[in-house]
Amino acid sequence: PCFCLEVGSGSGICITFLAQILNSSATFFCTDINPKAVEMTMATALKNGRTVEPILCNLTNALEQRLKGKVDVLLFNPPYVVTPSDEVASGGIEASWAGGIKGREVTDKFLPKVASLLSPDGAFYLVVIKENDPDDIEQLMKSYGLSMKCLGSRRAGREYLSILRFARQPEHSHSWS
């Protein structure tokens, strides 16, 4: 991979971990709407001996045009908690969890952009809870030409979480290549 992008990097653990496992042979961009989060992301990466490029912006709006068709790994652990709509996108710490109706309001703003951001072989990884209606997300992403695979699910406290992977080709078994 050449370009990786995490939307809503928060503490920075995901993008830092990605930089570690990919051994930094790529460029790691990350965004967050909260100024404290981007600083924390930078600090987390540095503490772990990695370099990342944090940008303070709303979703990916400052990067979309130039990264079109270039993102090889796209990560999003969104604010997925079901909350009243007026709690969404506050800019404070609530922005890290408040997802509005069905916990989908922020996710739904971003999903239409995924297909155009991804490189031809790129993949998008999304964290969801049951309440976000993963089946509905699967249908929605299909209409953008992306097929979904659930990589794993588990319960953590009150939440039933899943990691979903979206890419242009359906997953082939390795014997295919």
Place this chain on the structure above:
Amino acid sequence: MLTSNIIKGVTKGFPLGITPTKVEVKEVDFNPTFIVKTLTKIDYSALYQAANDVGHAEGLPEKLEDDVKENEDLLKKLHNALLQVEVIEGELVCPESGRKFPISNGIPNMLLLENEVENVTQ
């Protein structure tokens, strides 16, 4: 890292101008394959302009030739511009509106004010 300039302004603005007030050059391991690969994915003229804006364009050509991957000397200079030169404090300037986006601690702040956001189509 200068390639964080792949950002648009409020309207269409690219490339963003840079007015740095604090620039640092740190040492990063030279990986020629990575440089060559990254160069194919970025707008070189924007990188050149950015390097000029921050005063670190010594030895960089205005245009890149195809044989750049054989030119280790040039690759090292490109590596410097891409990975080693960092704007710690300064501003990014939208070429169309003149709107300035502050950079602090190496992080650009691209958040827009409410009256700068275009009507979003749902």
